[in-house]
Amino acid sequence: MALSLDQKLNITTPPEAPLAMPVQDLKSWGGRPGDVGNGRDVLVARAFVFGASAALTAFGTWKMYEVISPVNVTWLQILFASFFALTFAWIAFSCASAMLGFFMLLTGRSKLPALADTQDMGRTALLMPVYNEDPERVFAALSRMGAALKREGVARHFDIFVLSDTRNDSIADAEREAFAKLERQLNPAIRVYYRRRDNNHHRKAGNIADFVTRWGGAYDHMIVLDADSDMSAAAMITLARAMAADPRSGIIQSLPLLHNRWTPFARMTQFAGRVYGPLVATGLAAWHGRDGNYWGHNAIIRTRAFAEAAGLPELTGRKPFGGHVLSHDFVEAALIRRAGYAVFMLPTLTGSYEETPPSLIDLATRDRRWAQGNLQHIKIVGAKGLHWVSRVHLVQGIMSYLASPLWLMLLVAGLVLATVARYAQPNYFPDSFSLFPVWPVFDPELALRLFGITFAVLYLPKLLALTLALADPTMRKGCGGAMGLIKSVLAETFVSMLLSPLMMLIQSRFVADVLIGRDSGWNAQNRDDQALPFRVCARIHAAHVAAGIGFAVLSFHIAWAAFLWLLPIAAALMLSPLVSWVTGLPEFGRTLWHLNVFRIPEEAAHMPIDRPAPEDLTTAEPLLEAAE
Structure with a gap:
């Protein structure tokens, strides 16, 4: 049997608890x-x-x-x-x-729903999918979240999974180093796992699906994060308690x-x-x-x-x-x-x-x-079968x-x-009978x-x-x-x-x-x-400036009223390099x-x-x- 990338690198993952995840049929239900x-x-x-x-x-x-x-x-x-x-x-x-x-x-x-007792909120996996992200930033957020859960005394209800789709080997090396540091910080209170996929099929959706089909059976819930996500312990606990109660x-x-x-x-x-x-x-x-x-x-x-x-x-x-x-x-x-x-x-x-x-x-x-x-x-x-909402x-x-x-x-x-x-040329006298001309x-x-x-x-x-x-x-x-x-x-x-x-x-x-x-x-x-340098903004927005000039010139030749109505739009487009750079x-x-x-x-x-x-x-x- 071929070894996975994680096995080749001697990275520990938990025992698999697979869940079947059948592909859904959109044409029949x-x-x-x-x-x-x-x-x-x-x-x-x-x-x-x-x-x-x-x-x-x-x-x-x-x-x-x-x-x-x-x-x-x-x-x-x-x-x-x-x-x-x-x-x-x-x-x-x-x-x-x-x-x-x-x-x-x-x-x-607008109020929070009923919440289960903390001891009854089940097991939740925190999933952090990453793709060529800055490991220091990502793992710092996970460290904060894990430490907060430890302080709240609910660590046994949560595990952390870093699900890597990174293609850059140097970034992946940095991910593994950051993972080892995070493990030392949070273990044994919270288990931390790292998995890097061999093939990033279906991007983030496939990344999450891979977790579910391999380890999903061991967890009641999963909190899905983005690489820039940060959540307080209270928020994560409330979500888990609300899910367990409903x-x-x-x-x-x-x-x-x-x-x-x-x-x-x-x-x-x-x-x-x-x-x-x-x-x-x-x-x-x-x-x-x-x-x-x-x-x-x-x-x-x-x-x-x-x-x-x-x-x-x-x-x-x-x-x-x-x-x-x-x-x-x-x-x-x-x-x-x-x-x-x-x-x-x-x-x-x-x-x-x-x-x-x-x-x-x-x-x-x-x-x-x-x-x-x-x-x-x-x-x-x-x-087929979707709710109208x-x-x-x-x-x-x-x-x-x-x-x-x-x-x-x-x-x-x-x-x-x-x-x-x-x-x-306006039609002042339409075909229908009228005693007076019809003015536009x-x-x-x-x-x-x-x-x-x-x-x-x-x-x-x-x-x-x-x-x-x-x-x-x-x-x-x-x-x-x-x-x-x-x-x-x-x-x-x-x-x-x-x-x-x-x-x-x-x-x-x-x-x-x-x-x-x-x-x-x-x-x-x-x-x-x-x-970004101003010259880069000017180059990227050159077409928008040209569009603004076009709107202004065309509307000016049509009528003063049209020019004045379109002036805010034309001016905004002509100023786009400056606005983009300053902001x-x-x-x-x-x-x-x-x-x-x-x-x-x-x-x-x-x-x-x-x-x-x-x-x-x-x-x-x-x-x-x-x-x-």
Whole structure:
């Protein structure tokens, strides 16, 4: 029998306790998703979110119809209104979910579920899949988590597995050295294991499946981490106790908050996730109920349910739509729900963290793979037997990338419509009988009113989140006081407005790449705060600058009104190299912190976290105490 890579290297792994993990059939399903115990409140929440979204979209589309005021409806006007309706529906749905979340948090209706006694929470494996990651960073996080579990006296309930798919031998050598150090730190209280696969088949999904089929039978649950994950002992224990208390649960997802970055881009993202995230997540959890979703990490999974239901098939056809499932988490949640297990989120559970890409360019690199994975779901959304809410999750994932080309097509259709209005000869006397000529109408007052409606729907969630943050003394102080919160929200809104047109073009390019058959590959992520030279940013964003100039010149030649409406988008694109470079400078991020902008409570020394405060903040405690 051939030796595995671990056996050749004399690395100890536990005795195998295999679980069968059959590949699931997406084309046939004999049963129906079972009842998982959703209450009446979930039905009411769904009625509100979908009803409010439909009402807002209908109202906005009607106002757009009034603005363009067609006499004889043309295909171009129908196309423009359709693009508007789709993009408006996307932001209306987010707004409705946020309003629901605001109500749930304001009334205190979002609470943790029943928990089993600590001694009855079973055995849980902490799984850390890695692929060419920095071993020092990864194993330091595992050391913190393991030490925290030891302090809480629950070490016997947890084992740690580092599941390596690393292809770089020098990194793998460093992994083994870090593993040996971690073993010495945590053994015998917590058993630590390391396995490096010979073949990284199916990437992360295959990595987890390999664990399940080899050792899954020895564990009741598994907490799946990412290489940048960090969790407090309290969070991991609560997840295990909640899973043990609920035999119908299959996945329980925590809300990972962002931390540990210094570039302005990352700090802005951290702040937005910390202040807006709980509001949005609470709304999602309310209408998802127990038919929820899974984000691939910082969640606990019932091991036998995963083995029974989540074996992923190879998709037919050529890449990028064919092949193994890239965005596996949504699909695994849908299949586990199909098998009759509940999937839900605990948005109020604290102590769950991850890191964010340090720059816009790093985000775009990661987003390319996610775009391909989410668009793959077009082939999966119609799978037999899925719960209808699971199908909604898949559609939302698809729309998170299709929204950008839809917005771009809306802009292009608007420019074409304005060009036709500017240069085409109007038909003042249509065929139908009329005593007076019919003049083409564009009502600027109605257009301004529609802009106000769109602005309100888009930014109401931020206002609601700011209201809750200001009312929470701990959040208010941790974010630099009331003025710090307000300054940060205004700064985040301004920078987001600059970045949105850029992301529109970037994601539209990704969608086009996928549609013409370009595969994303699999590259390790950059997780370090390192600024790119301006010349690199200028080269990468050259096409975006050209697009901004094109929008400005074309709209100027059409009409002053079109130019003024498109000027914010054109200007943002023309400034993209500068914005991308500045928001990637760690020194500027530190300056913003001292200016009381983009602070988060986790950086305050008084916050209870199972890890030391960032080194840069250890000397800043007096500033934190004064921020009120």
